[in-house]
Amino acid sequence: MSHNLRVRARQVLDDLGQIVGGQVRAQALRHTSWGADHARTDWAGQARSAVAGIHPPSMELELREVVELSPTTRSLRFARRDGRLPPFRAGQHVSLAVEIDGIRSSRPYSISSVPGEPLLELTLRDDPSGFVAPWLFRVQPGWRTRSSGPTGTFHHEPLRDSDALVFVAGGTGITPFMAMLRELEILGWPRKATLIFGNRSPDDVPFAAELRRMARGNPAFRVVFVYSDAPAAKRVRKGFIDGAVIRGVVPALDSATFFLCGPEPMLALVRGELAALGVPRRRVRSEDFGPPARITEQPGWPADLSPESLFELCVVGGERYPARAGEPLLVAMERAGLAPASTCRTGACGDCRVKLVSGRVFVPEGTAVRQSDREHGYVHACMAWPLEDCTIDAVR
Numbered sequence: 152m153s154h155n156l157r158v159r160a161r162q163v164l165d166d167l168g169q170i171v172g173g174q175v176r177a178q179a180l181r182h183t184s185w186g187a188d189h190a191r192t193d194w195a196g197q198a199r200s201a202v203a204g205i206h207p208p209s210m211e212l213e214l215r216e217v218v219e220l221s222p223t224t225r226s227l228r229f230a231r232r233d234g235r236l237p238p239f240r241a242g243q244h245v246s247l248a249v250e251i252d253g254i255r256s257s258r259p260y261s262i263s264s265v266p267g268e269p270l271l272e273l274t275l276r277d278d279p280s281g282f283v284a285p286w287l288f289r290v291q292p293g294w295r296t297r298s299s300g301p302t303g304t305f306h307h308e309p310l311r312d313s314d315a316l317v318f319v320a321g322g323t324g325i326t327p328f329m330a331m332l333r334e335l336e337i338l339g340w341p342r343k344a345t346l347i348f349g350n351r352s353p354d355d356v357p358f359a360a361e362l363r364r365m366a367r368g369n370p371a372f373r374v375v376f377v378y379s380d381a382p383a384a385k386r387v388r389k390g391f392i393d394g395a396v397i398r399g400v401v402p403a404l405d406s407a408t409f410f411l412c413g414p415e416p417m418l419a420l421v422r423g424e425l426a427a428l429g430v431p432r433r434r435v436r437s438e439d440f441g442p443p444a445r446i447t448e449q450p451g452w453p454a455d456l457s458p459e460s461l462f463e464l465c466v467v468g469g470e471r472y473p474a475r476a477g478e479p480l481l482v483a484m485e486r487a488g489l490a491p492a493s494t495c496r497t498g499a500c501g502d503c504r505v506k507l508v509s510g511r512v513f514v515p516e517g518t519a520v521r522q523s524d525r526e527h528g529y530v531h532a533c534m535a536w537p538l539e540d541c542t543i544d545a546v547r
């Protein structure tokens with residue numbers, strides 16, 4: 152192991168030590184009998200600041216480096232300005248704040264660097280039709296912003312997941328897997344990993360050289376590239392990540408744990424193919440890539456409703472704002488300058504939860520909303536599309 156790898160491995164272990172130490176201290180606090188000395192010591196305050204150091208709710212960031220990866224992808228590397236980067240699990244994400252033309256918004260980005268590195272790396276693809284991506288693609292070193300602390304459950308869990316890992320990525324869905332693979336490399340490959348990586352063409356593949364280097368002569372890691380638009384050529388897999396591809400490259404179908412990340416059509420295809428291959432759902436974990444891109448194609452969308460239909464969104468005790476049928480309530484609130492809380496933008500974290508006082512919304516099948524929220528009229532604004540004029544209570 153090189154000196155650099157040893158240093159980074161030591162940092163990872165130090166951070167793990169901090170987490171375990173924090174848990175032990177918290178345990179001790181619960182069992183302490185409070186004497187005079189304890190009364191003078193702000194144990195609760197110390198515990199709170201220890202927890203905030205490990206799980207900061209937000210971080211001030213400064214962009215230090217921009218790395219070109221391919222014609223349409225680049226990595227942004229940030230330093231934290233208000234403290235050390237906290238420990239995190241490879242595969243987690245942060246929500247990055249942006250302000251564009253006076254509209255404050257945020258987007259979740261998986262972290263592609265490993266825990267313990269001095270800079271936090273996020274990787275994105277330019278998308279000229281998007282609102283945030285084209286703007287973010289052009290930021291320069293020195294740009295300052297805020298993000299959430301690292302969060303999310305898309306990571307390997309030794310007590311639950313197998314040691315044979317299969318990562319299925321589409322485009323920049325590779326980012327959480329880069330963190331996981333880099334960490335496996337630092338730790339000396341304690342688990343075997345197979346990566347099936349789908350892209351449009353061989354000319355636009357982020358991290359291609361690094362992945363090939365990792366796999367070269369390494370029996371613990373295999374990478375297979377699949378291209379949807381490649382010209383026919385020897386040794387180029389053309390097509391989509393279907394059952395035939397998966398069966399051909401995954402030796403341990405009956406025991407592997409599958410991690411999927413990429414655009415929604417790819418996730419839907421791969422989930423269906425895995426089910427057809429007999430892989431149980433408990434061995435398939437996936438990270439969505441934002442809300443459905445084509446909401447009108449979701450099952451249950453009213454056939455006669457145009458996504459351009461314009462409704463009114465009213466906040467109790469406040470004003471009325473325009474809300475397009477084809478955009479989630481969260482976007483309508485951001486366009487109105489309300490700056491609602493949000494982290495995942497896929498219905499998973501609950502940060503954007505609001506009470507729907509009146510009006511109907513469309514919530515795609517499979518969106519996670521707690522039963523009690525349903526019963527009391529709460530929705531996740533990032534996954535609720537207005538079907539008529541709507542009123543919500545105060546924005547958090």
Ligand code: FES
Nearest residue numbers: 494496500501533
């Ligand atoms: S932002 Fe996470 S549920 Fe809406």
